[in-house]
Amino acid sequence: MKQVGFWLMVVMGAWLLGGCVTLFGGKDRAIAVIAPTQGYQVKGTVWLEQRGERVMVIADLQGLLPDSEHGFHVHERGDCSSSDALSAGNHFKLGVQPHGHFKASSHHAGDFPNLKADSRGVAKVSFEVDGVSVWPGPRSIVGRSLVVTLDPDDYRTQPDGNSGARIGCGVIGLQ
Secondary structure (H helix, E strand, O other): HHHHHHHHHHHHHHHHHHHHHHHHHOOOOHHHHHHHEOOOOOOEEEEEEEOOEEEEEOOOOOOOOOOEOOEEEEOOOOOOOOOOOHHHOOOOOOOOOOOOOOOOOOOOOOOOEEEEEEOOOOOOEEEEEEEEEOOOOOOEEOOOOEEEOOOOOHHHHOOOOOOOOOOEEEEEEEE
């Protein structure tokens, strides 16, 4: 009887694991683990999922200033190795678009909406964006960086929205 119970657990575990792989893995999903830059505390996880021509972004970040707003962008290089995240390069863009609001007709591909932290310094957001992809190709954000900045993006100032120091960075990889 113990052997039957053991094999039942193995089969059920394999079935559940198979479901998790299908549910949480695959070529349509990516993830970035955000780590703080020198002198800051922001950390967390950002999940990105391809949904047709759009990408759903779900972020869960902590260590932000309470009741604050911060810029949030995809940068051109998947390199967070420098203590200030300048190694991530500039905002990811396709062509020569100016920086702008993520819903404007013309903006950098990496322009995302600002993050808003609650009274505990936690930002939990979800939104969809056009113009980028987790699939291979020129619009792909896999292998690039997600950067959180100290100040909110004003969506006007070139080339980066006057959003201040880079306080967190994570490389986007397939999940």
